Amino acid sequence: MRGQLPSPPPPEDVLEIGAPEQFAALAHPLRQRLLFALGGRPATIRQLAGQLDAKKGNVAHHLKVLREAGLVHIAGTRQVRGGTEQYYQRTARHMVVAEPRAAGTAAMLAAFAQELDLSPAESHLTLRHLRLSPAKARELAETLAELVDAAEEVEAAEEDAEGRPLHGVLVALYQQALPPDTTGSAPVT
Incomplete structure (x- = not known):
């Protein structure tokens, strides 16, 4: 992608999900899809909105929830047309849910179903x-x-x-x- 920051490694290799705010953050399919999308490299709100066919305001809100739960962080910034563009990245390459909860699992499966439905190739x-x-x-x-x-x-x-x-x-x-x-x-x- 144009204007993409180099991909620094996430600060952690594995993050174990266990805090209530993390489970709450995982309980929405768009937040799951954002974590999927941020698995490869950092991206901006605009890039994520385009990739996921979502509104920028909606993406910004869900990134804020993920950030407050410690699941994403700002990996870098870049000056653009008088403003600052932030690049978000997952806090870990792998996220492990030691004791899955129904709401987070349902959201992950819903996000997976959306991804599967949008796949241009045979799954x-x-x-x-x-x-x-x-x-x-x-x-x-x-x-x-x-x-x-x-x-x-x-x-x-x-x-x-x-x-x-x-x-x-x-x-x-x-x-x-x-x-x-x-x-x-x-x-x-």
Whole structure:
């Protein structure tokens, strides 16, 4: 993009989400999409509004919420036509939600659905249910994380990656909740 600042690394590699204001900030699909958009490099309100097809005032409001929650920061400024343009960046390359909450998860999935709907290319979406021991579930989670990390490292090492399309990756592994007792028997008291 024209007028883009060089991409300094975020101050942290991993940020663990846990504060109530962080969960509140994650509970809106546009804020999720802003975090997605800021995953690659810093951007201005104008650039983000154009990329996400949103109003600049709306983007500014949601960036303020994300900034107050410690999820984004101002990475730099630049003088333009008598004003100062601010470049926003995520505070960490990776954000991990140790104990996901329903509102944040719903907003993330809604943002993901919007991204998927707007994708100009064919997407891949699969849901499977597997019977796994706790050890096998941990092994699968580690393998999935390693796979995504390896793809990210390869992309970062390639010199011509800047001009390539950006792809989103959503990885989830969860244990399905047990269904309520459907045998019809009354609890023993």
